[in-house]
Amino acid sequence: xxxxxxYETLRVIWWLVLGVLLMGFAAMDGFDLGVAMWLPxxxxxxxxxxxxxxxxxxxxEGNQVWLILGAGAIFAxxxxxxxxAFSGFYLAMFLxxxxxxxxxxxxxxxxxxxxxxxxxxxxxxLFVGGFVPALVFxxxxxxxxxxxxxxxxxxxxxxxxxxxxxxxxxxxxxxGLVSVAMLAMHGGxxxxxxxxxxxxxxxxxxxSVAAVALILLFAVGGFWTAHLDGYxxxxxxxxxxxxxxxxxxxxxxxxxxxxxxxxxxWTMAAPALGFLGAAAMILALRLxxxxxxxxxSGLSVMGxxxxxxxxxxxxxxxxxxxxxxxxxxxxxxxxxxxxxxMLVATVIFLPMILAYTAFVYxxxxxxxxxxxxxxxxxxx
Numbered sequence: 001x002x003x004x005x006x007y008e009t010l011r012v013i014w015w016l017v018l019g020v021l022l023m024g025f026a027a028m029d030g031f032d033l034g035v036a037m038w039l040p041x042x043x044x045x046x047x048x049x050x051x052x053x054x055x056x057x058x059x060x061e062g063n064q065v066w067l068i069l070g071a072g073a074i075f076a077x078x079x080x081x082x083x084x085a086f087s088g089f090y091l092a093m094f095l096x097x098x099x100x101x102x103x104x105x106x107x108x109x110x111x112x113x114x115x116x117x118x119x120x121x122x123x124x125x126l127f128v129g130g131f132v133p134a135l136v137f138x139x140x141x142x143x144x145x146x147x148x149x150x151x152x153x154x155x156x157x158x159x160x161x162x163x164x165x166x167x168x169x170x171x172x173x174x175x176g177l178v179s180v181a182m183l184a185m186h187g188g189x190x191x192x193x194x195x196x197x198x199x200x201x202x203x204x205x206x207x208s209v210a211a212v213a214l215i216l217l218f219a220v221g222g223f224w225t226a227h228l229d230g231y232x233x234x235x236x237x238x239x240x241x242x243x244x245x246x247x248x249x250x251x252x253x254x255x256x257x258x259x260x261x262x263x264x265x266w267t268m269a270a271p272a273l274g275f276l277g278a279a280a281m282i283l284a285l286r287l288x289x290x291x292x293x294x295x296x297s298g299l300s301v302m303g304x305x306x307x308x309x310x311x312x313x314x315x316x317x318x319x320x321x322x323x324x325x326x327x328x329x330x331x332x333x334x335x336x337x338x339x340x341x342m343l344v345a346t347v348i349f350l351p352m353i354l355a356y357t358a359f360v361y362x363x364x365x366x367x368x369x370x371x372x373x374x375x376x377x378x379x380x
Contacts, residue, residue: 002340008239008330010339014077015316015329017346019309021073023302025066027186028357030301031294032060034187034210036103036130037180040123042191042202047370049123050111050380055194055368057107057380062360064100065353076342080158080245080332081316084150088160089143092136092167099132107380130187131180138179141308142172145257147231147320152245161321171224178217182304185210189281189297193290196369204285207297211278218274218304225311230256231318237330245331250315250323257311267310273303 005013035056043049075082086093102125110122146169149162168176188207192200229252237248261267277300284293312318318326333339 002343005340005343006240007336007339010336010343011239011329011333013343014073014333014339015309015313017343018070018073018077019306021066021070022309023305025070026183026305027298027301028066029060029063030134030183031186031190031297032056032063032103033130033134034183034185035191036106036126036187037134037184038187038191038203038206039130040127042199042206046116046119047373048199049119050373051195051199051368051370052191053107053110053126053380054373055191058364059360060103060107062357069353073342077334077339078316078327078332079334080156080243081327084148084158084160084317084327085140087158088148088150088162089140089167091164092140095164096133096136099129099136102126102129111380130183134180134183135176138176139167139172141179142169142175143167144317145175145225145228145230145308145312146171147252147318147323147326149320151319151321151325154246156244156246171228174217174221174224178214178221178304181210181214181217182301185214185278185281186294186297186301189285189290189293192285193294194368196367200290200367204290204293207293208282208285211282211297211300214278214300214304215275218271218278222271225257226255228257229254230258230311231315231323231326232256232259233314233328239330241330242335243331243333245325245327248324248328248331250318250326252323260310260313270303270306270310274300274307275303277301277303 002010035052039049039052043052071082074085106122106126106129110119110126113119148160149166150158150160152158185207188203188210191203192207194200195203231250232253234249234251241247277296277298281293281296281300284290284296314329316327316329316332334342
């Protein structure tokens, strides 16, 4: 199947596909998380809070398809990465799932009773359901850059020696804050374009503050990364051989994560997009070009996510215990036949998902106002 694509090319394609899915998740489901984080702070009345909830209520479940696609792609295309990450980071992932489970409860049950205390509790639970995943996903990226404490034995059985608290290292907390600021910016921009007055005006201010925080934190992260121990492959490595993470040599080296930018200058477009997208969003909000602000914030989100992936290439999950056992694009993939079959399925079904998503947002266009919420019996 697909004889014109060799194993090496398929591996790179699937690395790119994984990046696209992760960027899609951050951009599409990211504003849901950002909106939830702003819920207790941008609304002054129950009507305004319902307006915020209904701005994402019809679409949040569909947006989570990107999370499922990303996790599924890791499982099928990069099984050793899935085993190492989802086993080693199990408690962190469980924490994320617990937080995500709060979201359907909040959306479905929050407005079932009229008690103020009842609704306030659900509002804060929805905040937790947005803040915790945003923070933990960022912390996970930070730990990927630092390297995870795992190694393999001769039979490729993994031994993970970390714990939950060990994940929250200073650099990982910084990347977690970058993620929180990024999604808060994106959620604020979305609210500015979707909510009615006066929430939209507050959202413009909040999104601008979050964008400034993102620019500062992202810059600090870049400076820190330049002085951080990264990973580098030494010697030659077969790019089309069967996957085996034991068949290479790798070392830790300060500043190694920046080597791709000097070797491939075009990769500087990713961090530039992260900075410029956030700055463009601030300008668009000042000009009341709210839809343009959402586009700009989405591009900034994609730029930040792409920066992490391009910095680490060809590593996907380095090992801090033994760098030579790190998982890379060249030694952690599924078989050539599996990658080819999955690529065919992706080419067929991903455009369908994109077309359906565009159709849904087209149908649901327009601002959410208190009157629209009250008149719709299906509103949250």
